[in-house]
Structures are given as structure tokens and as C-alpha cells.
Amino acid sequence: MSTFATFPQLFGHFRVLRKLGEGGMGAVYLAEDTQLRCQVALKIPLVREGDGPKLIERFHREARLAQSVHHPYICPVYAVGEIEGVHYLTMPFIEGNALSRLVGPERCWKQEEAAELVRRLALALQTLHERQVIHRDLKPHNIMLRADGAPMLMDFGLACALGGEGPRFTTTGKALGTPAYMPPELANGDGKAMSPATDVYSLGMILFELLTGRLPFDAPDLRVLFYQILMVPPPSPTTLRADLDRELEAVCLKTLAKEPKERHTGMAELAADLDAYLRGVAARQPPAMTVEKVPASEELRVACPQCGRRLKVPPAFVGKRMRCPGCQGRFEVPADPQATLTPISMSIRELPPLAPPAAPKARRAGEILMSSLGMKLAWIPPGSFLMGSPASEAKRNDDETQHRVTLTKGFCMGIHPVTQGQWRAVMGYNPSHFKGDDRPVEMVSWEDCQEFCKKLGAKEGKAYRLPTEAEWEYACRAGTTTPFSFGETITTDQVNYDGNYPYGKGKKGEYRQQTTLVGSFPANAWGLHDMHGNVAEWCQDWYGPYPDKDIKDPQSVNSGKARVLRGGSWSYDARYCRSARRYRDAPGYRRQILGVRVCACQD
Numbered sequence: 001m002s003t004f005a006t007f008p009q010l011f012g013h014f015r016v017l018r019k020l021g022e023g024g025m026g027a028v029y030l031a032e033d034t035q036l037r038c039q040v041a042l043k044i045p046l047v048r049e050g051d052g053p054k055l056i057e058r059f060h061r062e063a064r065l066a067q068s069v070h071h072p073y074i075c076p077v078y079a080v081g082e083i084e085g086v087h088y089l090t091m092p093f094i095e096g097n098a099l100s101r102l103v104g105p106e107r108c109w110k111q112e113e114a115a116e117l118v119r120r121l122a123l124a125l126q127t128l129h130e131r132q133v134i135h136r137d138l139k140p141h142n143i144m145l146r147a148d149g150a151p152m153l154m155d156f157g158l159a160c161a162l163g164g165e166g167p168r169f170t171t172t173g174k175a176l177g178t179p180a181y182m183p184p185e186l187a188n189g190d191g192k193a194m195s196p197a198t199d200v201y202s203l204g205m206i207l208f209e210l211l212t213g214r215l216p217f218d219a220p221d222l223r224v225l226f227y228q229i230l231m232v233p234p235p236s237p238t239t240l241r242a243d244l245d246r247e248l249e250a251v252c253l254k255t256l257a258k259e260p261k262e263r264h265t266g267m268a269e270l271a272a273d274l275d276a277y278l279r280g281v282a283a284r285q286p287p288a289m290t291v292e293k294v295p296a297s298e299e300l301r302v303a304c305p306q307c308g309r310r311l312k313v314p315p316a317f318v319g320k321r322m323r324c325p326g327c328q329g330r331f332e333v334p335a336d337p338q339a340t341l342t343p344i345s346m347s348i349r350e351l352p353p354l355a356p357p358a359a360p361k362a363r364r365a366g367e368i369l370m371s372s373l374g375m376k377l378a379w380i381p382p383g384s385f386l387m388g389s390p391a392s393e394a395k396r397n398d399d400e401t402q403h404r405v406t407l408t409k410g411f412c413m414g415i416h417p418v419t420q421g422q423w424r425a426v427m428g429y430n431p432s433h434f435k436g437d438d439r440p441v442e443m444v445s446w447e448d449c450q451e452f453c454k455k456l457g458a459k460e461g462k463a464y465r466l467p468t469e470a471e472w473e474y475a476c477r478a479g480t481t482t483p484f485s486f487g488e489t490i491t492t493d494q495v496n497y498d499g500n501y502p503y504g505k506g507k508k509g510e511y512r513q514q515t516t517l518v519g520s521f522p523a524n525a526w527g528l529h530d531m532h533g534n535v536a537e538w539c540q541d542w543y544g545p546y547p548d549k550d551i552k553d554p555q556s557v558n559s560g561k562a563r564v565l566r567g568g569s570w571s572y573d574a575r576y577c578r579s580a581r582r583y584r585d586a587p588g589y590r591r592q593i594l595g596v597r598v599c600a601c602q603d
Contacts, residue, residue: 073124099140114210126267138202197260204255416518501573535595543584569593
């Protein structure tokens with residue numbers, strides 16, 4: 001049986017730092033994973049006598065479900081296991097507040113902010129519903145708000161497959177789910193009636209609470225509360241808040257209809273209604289429009305005329321049309337920094353593809369090209385190199401069999417990993433743990449990166465992709481044959497890695513315990529930064545053994561279980577940052593060390 005008052009400070013390879021929270025289903029601790037050397041949230045279920053195996057099965061089902069659903073607003077699960085009879089799962093440690101701490105009678109939200117939060121949650125839940133799963137326990141306590149305001153949906157312990165019938169009560173007679181947020185069909189005990197509309201109702205309850213500071217139904221007696229949910233119409237939010245927009249009120253009341261068929265048909269429709277409301281507000285009340293010239297970088301900083309979001313504008317956009325990555329509104333960027341921005345429309349249609357950067361005429365390694373997003377790419381010429389490591393290289397792995405590779409086509413590669421600002425401009429969100437527009441994006445899976453390349457290509461009218469493993473090592477080495485592109489060893493003045501563990505004759509250095517701004521460290525001979533350390537970078541290939549002969553233009557095998565990663569990271573020892581070092585992870589996996597660098601095909 002798990003107990004929390006005496007939970008040990010050392011739990012397997014976890015060092016427990018403090019308790020983050022505790023509820024009827026278990027407790028969550030802040031812990032340090034001593035193997036990965038990073039902080040995690042460690043969840044331990046509370047197992048009481050008589051609970052039997054069903055509680056543990058529900059706990060493991062939560063972990064499996066969270067691992068199978070990928071969305072920036074759904075909290076992933078790193079691992080699930082058992083240590084000395086105590087079951088656990090680990091998740092990212094999210095710095096922020098539970099939404100339950102930010103709502104109440106004295107904490108009514110601004111209407112637009114409440115609508116935007118619920119819209120984002122609806123998009124996350126739509127992903128869940130597309131996998132034929134409903135959450136079943138939506139409430140402010142299960143929603144975290146990160147420091148940047150982005151929501152994170154937590155706790156899938158009561159999630160249930162559509163078409164299935166989950167229990168209404170535990171073995172102790174306690175209602176499953178939170179009664180105040182429970183829709184009539186569940187309050188009535190009709191488990192077969194569960195549908196996406198079940199979650200729509202609960203999310204509508206959250207919207208009502210954000211707007212008015214209270215719930216529509218409240219009673220100390222559970223029987224009275226269930227009667228209200230089943231029989232009493234919810235009060236109009238405008239009776240509790242006179243300034244409430246009638247359009248937003250209508251959206252809220254539709255989610256709370258007693259009959260599921262009278263609610264929104266699904267989360268996509270709810271998100272669309274909230275999006276329409278937000279666009280209407282922006283159109284009615286355009287904010288002041290400002291332009292500021294930044295001499296040091298020759299960039300413009302502008303405020304979007306539709307939503308007021310401050311944007312960095314590359315010089316290439318001056319005098320041209322631009323689309324805001326936040327509200328999708330379009331406007332012209334004036335050549336004169338003192339000019340007023342002119343909104344063009346609120347259409348969400350894509351802009352015509354921008355002309356791709358001109359292909360370099362000279363085949364000079366490291367020549368820099370510029371994308372319309374300000375993303376710099378270096379020209380990597382065709383050539384031949386020894387891939388892998390010699391048997392004499394210290395601390396090499398058996399999967400680094402050395403062989404000659406010839407690449408017959410050149411390509412363009414990002415001079416540093418994709419930044420958080422670039423990722424947000426394309427994808428509309430920032431999943432990273434260590435925040436900063438000029439830090440590398442992390443917490444991205446191989447699958448996320450495929451979507452990024454697809455959307456980036458659509459924006460620019462040019463094909464983008466991940467590098468093959470051979471291209472990555474060829475570009476990293478930049479003509480060298482030593483363990484690192486900088487020579488026989490590295491220092492923490494050259495690379496962001498765990499300086500407590502140097503390589504070869506290297507000396508101990510700084511351990512920064514986080515990512516650093518891209519371009520903070522020297523580039524290799526071909527102008528590429530952070531090829532060693534900072535974040536590990538996804539490659540296109542499935543992981544597999546190297547060939548035992550020379551090869552031209554190697555391609556990935558057609559299938560596998562894990563995709564290749566290269567480069568080491570901020571949390572890895574120096575030996576793991578070697579040019580030849582290979583890693584692998586499942587294509588849906590996300591961690592604080594996983595980033596991406598893109599390539600563009602040469603025309």
C-alpha cells in the first residue's frame with residue numbers, strides 16, 4: 001500500500017524533493033531523475049486495502065493513454081513502472097499553477113482570455129476524441145497553466161473508450177469524476193450515453209466558472225446537486241455578470257444543454273464558435289498600431305493591428321504583406337518605421353507561398369541562405385566521408401561501425417536548431433520547457449517535426465525535411481575525422497553539455513542544466529552551431545545497423561521501432577556528444593532534450 005507521510009527521499013533512481021499535491025487518487029512529487037539528470041513530476045497512486053487490482057489497472061491505463069496522445073496542450077507521460085511494490089509514473093514538471101487556484105468569486109477572467117483558454121483546451125480534447133476516448137473528469141484542478149499562459153491537460157485516470165461503459169462509483173461508493181462538473185447523463189448513471197458531448201458539458205462548466213467566478217449548480221448534499229444537474233436550468237451568465245458579451249453567453253449556455261444532442265456536436269465545433277467570437281472582438285476593437293525600429297539587428301518590432309501581439313519582422317518583409325502567427329490576420333509592413341500599419345483582412349486563408357531563397361551559384365561550403373522566417377541555412381556540398389568511428393576511438397559504441405559514405409547531392413541545413421520563435425511562427429504554439437524565443441525548441445517528437453516541415457514548406461513553397469543520419473554526421477564533421485568537429489575533445493566554452501564529465505584529456509567545466517541561446521557557441525568549419533550538445537536532433541531514418549561496405553546516398557530502412565537522434569544534449573556527458581554517437585527513441589516521444597534541425601533540398 002502506498003502511503004505519503006513517510007514516502008522515502010530516495011525512490012529507486014529518483015530523488016524526491018518535495019510534494020507538489022495530493023488527492024483522493026494519489027500524490028504527485030517533484031523529483032530528480034538521477035539517470036536523466038532532470039526534474040520530473042512523480043505520480044504515486046494511493047492504494048487502500050480492498051481497492052484490488054482495478055485501481056492499478058486504471059493507473060496504468062492512464063499512463064498508456066497519455067503516451068499515445070500527442071498534443072501541445074496534453075501532458076505527456078515519460079515512463080510508468082514499479083519499484084519495490086510501489087507503482088509510479090513520471091511526467092514533465094510543469095512550472096505554473098493549477099487553474100483551480102486562479103478561479104473563484106473574486107477572480108472572474110477577462111472574457112477574451114477565458115474564451116481563448118477554453119478554445120485551446122477544446123482543440124486538445126478534439127485530439128483525444130479522435131482517438132475514440134473521452135476524458136470524463138474535466139475540472140480546473142486537472143488543468144495546469146504554464147508560465148507562458150498555455151494550458152496543460154492532466155490526469156487521464158478516468159478516461160474511457162467511446163462505446164464503453166465505465167463505472168459511476170468506486171468500490172468504496174465514492175462517485176467517479178467530480179459531481180459539480182458532471183453532465184446529466186453521468187449524474188443519471190447512464191454510462192452508455194457517454195459521447196464527446198460529455199466532455200463538452202464539463203468544459204462548458206469551466207467556461208461558466210471562468211466568466212462568472214462560480215458554478216451554476218452548488219449544493220452541499222450530493223443528492224440535491226444531482227437533482228439540480230438533472231432538472232434545473234443553469235442561470236444565464238449575464239445575470240451574474242452584467243458586462244458579459246451575449247455571443248459568448250450563447251456559446252456557454254449551448255455547452256450546458258441537458259440533452260447531449262443540443263450541445264455542440266464536438267470539440268471542433270466549440271473551438272470554431274469561440275474562434276468566431278474572438279475574431280469578432282478583434283474586428284470591433286482593433287488595438288493601437290505601433291512600429292519600432294531596432295537598430296542593432298535592423299529588424300522591425302511591430303504590434304499586430306488585429307490582436308496587438310508584438311512581432312519581430314525580418315528585413316525581407318519590409319514593404320510586403322505579413323501574417324500574424326497568433327490571430328492569422330494580415331497586414332502590410334511599412335518601409336518607414338514611423339508609418340502606421342494597415343490591416344488587410346481577418347481572413348485565415350494562407351498567404352501565397354513566398355519565393356524560396358535563391359539557390360547558391362557557387363558551391364562554397366557554409367554559404368548562408370535566408371528563409372522568409374529569418375531562418376538561416378548553410379549550403380552543404382556533396383562529398384565523401386568516413387561515417388562511424390574507428391575501433392581506437394575512446395568510449396565508442398558497437399553500432400558505430402566505420403564505413404565510407406558518398407553523398408552525390410548537396411543540401412541546405414539550418415545553421416542552428418529550430419528556435420522556439422520559429423516553431424511558434426509555423427505551428428502556433430511553443431511546447432518547450434526552457435522558454436525563450438531564441439532558445440532551441442524542445443519537447444518535440446519526430447512526428448511533431450514532420451508536421452513542422454510540412455507546414456514550413458507550405459508557407460515558403462519549398463520542400464523542407466529532417467536530415468538523414470548520413471547527412472547529419474557529414475555536416476557535423478565538416479571534413480574532420482576526430483571525435484568532435486573541434487578536435488580530440490571539447491570544453492564547455494565550445495559546447496553546452498554536462499561539464500562534470502569531460503572526454504579524453506578534457507577538463508571539467510560548467511554544467512548549465514538547461515538549453516542555451518542558439519549560436520552562443522562557436523560554429524564548425526561549415527558554419528553550423530550546436531551540432532554537439534544543447535539539444536539532441538531528430539533525423540529522418542529508422543534506427544538500424546550500419547552496412548559493412550561503402551555506400552552511396554544511404555536511405556533509411558522502411559520500418560522500425562525507433563527513429564535516430566544525434567548530437568548529445570545539455571544534460572549529457574561529453575562522450576555522448578561525439579560526432580559518431582547514435583541515439584534512438586520512439587517517433588512519438590518528447591523530452592526536454594529533444595529538438596530539431598531542418599534541411600532544404602537544393603533546386
